[in-house]
Amino acid sequence: MEEPKTLCDNIPALFSSFVDTFVDFSVSGLFLPPKPTISPPQKTIYTSPNRLIAIGDLHGDLDKSKQAFRLAGLIDLNDRWCGGDATVVQVGDVLDRGGDEIKILYFLEKLKREAGRSGGNLITMNGNHEIMNVDGDFRYVTKMGLNEFRVWADWYCVGNVMKSLCNGVLEGGVRDLYDGVPLDFPGVKAEIVDGVRARVAALRPNGPIAKRFLTTNVTVLVIGDSVFVHGGLLPHHVSYGLERINEEVRDWIGGFKERVSSExxxxxxxxxxxxRFSDELAKNCDCSTLEHVLATIPGAKRMIMGHTIQEKGINGVCNNKAIRIDVGMSRGCTNGLPEVLEINGKSEVRILTSNALYRNGYKSSIETDVMKGIGFGIPQHGPKQVEVKA
Structure with missing residues (x-):
């Protein structure tokens, strides 16, 4: 006589999805919108959108991250996407220096799904701190950051235990999070070992956090006449192939490729x-190399990058062919007031800044100043738009 089917036999996929949602909410406090049935493939080159927003380094500060998105009119007071069909690029360095790293990854994932349902697009990039963490280089990790990963690991393991109650919920069984991760690390204080182990397990190639959130990142991106990269591009990078770079870095983070070139x-x-293009003194920037690189990318007018904190706020050098957007907004950096870059469909560039010095009394309307350059000679960071002639 055939044995009756159990609940697990009937709804393994539903049960697994429930567990994942439970763990996600326990870690981030968010219920993620449903994933699209067919996810769009990772692309390197896009045509110009009607509105393009670039956001700099976030470094583990969720509050400042939300301020930057709200400054650009991309999220409402309930942190839901309201940016319509805008395209947004976050240029990397979500990780390190703060204690909200995983929460920001979840926040960005939520916005990606909400934006996609509104015809918009949020593209995230790899910064040097994403690469360092996948490499196991935790020089800039904070105690709060380690604790966040320890808490995530506890919930992840609870989810695995729940899934293991139903045989066959996961093909091949439930993966042990800590398989291959050392029990201790020489020189690491005992009170933070659990956090270090959790971070290694989560962010190593093919680790759950790396695979879920970082393999969707790009390392170089071209949108219309703007090139995006965290640090900068040199001629041999372009010769190597922009799409090839994205594929190789993605495959390494996802565990399909053992290494990726150090170059x-x-x-x-x-x-x-x-x-080379990020020094706040224009005379120290290698404009000739920059112009050569842009000339080798069809239609490219400017390179937009993060990585190096600009104490004067978002600014441009080399006749605005290099635009630097890392304003050190994280409290783990310089606690700068948020600024974001906006490019409209006519390739007109302006800065949106939260510096109260730009407010006209109590007026809430946004003013516009036409500048010959970007950011130099003006106070950093209220809401104000500083327009730049391309």
């Missing part, structure tokens, strides 16, 4: 570490 993601001349 791409490690060292001072890599895409995520380069500072």
């Amino acid at each position: 791409l993601v490690r060292g001072r001349n890599s895409l995520v570490w380069l500072r």
